[in-house]
Amino acid sequence: MRIALFGYGKMGKMIASLALKRNHTIVAKIDADDTEIDFSTIDVAIDFSQPSAAFNNIKRCLENHTPIISGTTGWLDHYEDAVILCNENNGAFIYASNFSLGVNLFFELNDYLAKMMANLRDYHVSLEEIHHTQKLDAPSGTAITLAESIIKNTSYKSWELDATKEHVLPIKAIREATVPGTHSVTYESHVDSIEIKHTAHNREGFALGALTAAEWIVGKHGVFSMKDVLHID
Ligand SMILES: NC(=O)C1=CN([C@@H]2O[C@H](COP(=O)(O)OP(=O)(O)OC[C@H]3O[C@@H](n4cnc5c(N)ncnc54)[C@H](O)[C@@H]3O)[C@@H](O)[C@H]2O)C=CC1
């Protein structure tokens, strides 16, 4: 496959090295939005850039009929616009707040646990995420996905960083040196606690998941998720 990388930072570099091992070619490394791009040479694009750049990169790909895998977090105010653009252009698009297999299994576990806890009023739930100090957005995209699933299944109405209000799910965002990404969900009562936790040991799982999604999407049309790629349900 001929792959274009939007963003050639920590994730872009890891995806490039993995892609070469899987016999793909990196035809473009785009690290700023004013670069000229020959879309006719690209089979699929992968965006790991930054929150302020992601939507424009996605838009350029969809308007140029190039399937796009988006891993950048912190741009979701524009998600519905991306869906509309994809449908208007008969394109192909996947966004995932986290591409790793482990976190996608963790999402399912979180959903299942939230359903079980829905009517147990003695428990209060909270979320914590820990990431490296270079991270631009807080809370993490993964924490938001976890929170949305808990809100869908319980009496919590919304989430907020460090919330203390009733029915508002608190998310604590901690920044520590080089941590690749740790997420935990805790249900606490006065008699006990239940905690589920995912710890990324490095960025390889994110990169492998994004590349798997890129291999999967070529030749397809529509807006998809990692559930489609991984056949989770
Ligand atoms: N969905 C997932 O599984 C994961 C998502 N991420 C997200 O991916 C994004 C990137 O993460 P990292 O690679 O760690 O960040 P990074 O800061 O190491 O790299 C981002 C790169 O994007 C470049 N960039 C800036 N403006 C750009 C533009 N207009 N077009 C293209 N590139 C541009 C920067 O120069 C930088 O090289 C973040 O939003 C992060 O939260 C990170 C890891 C996993």
Ligand SMILES: O=C(O)C1=N[C@H](C(=O)O)C[C@H](O)C1
């Ligand atoms: O910025 C990161 O590094 C990560 N970002 C994603 C997020 O915001 O959830 C995924 C992963 O946790 C690493």
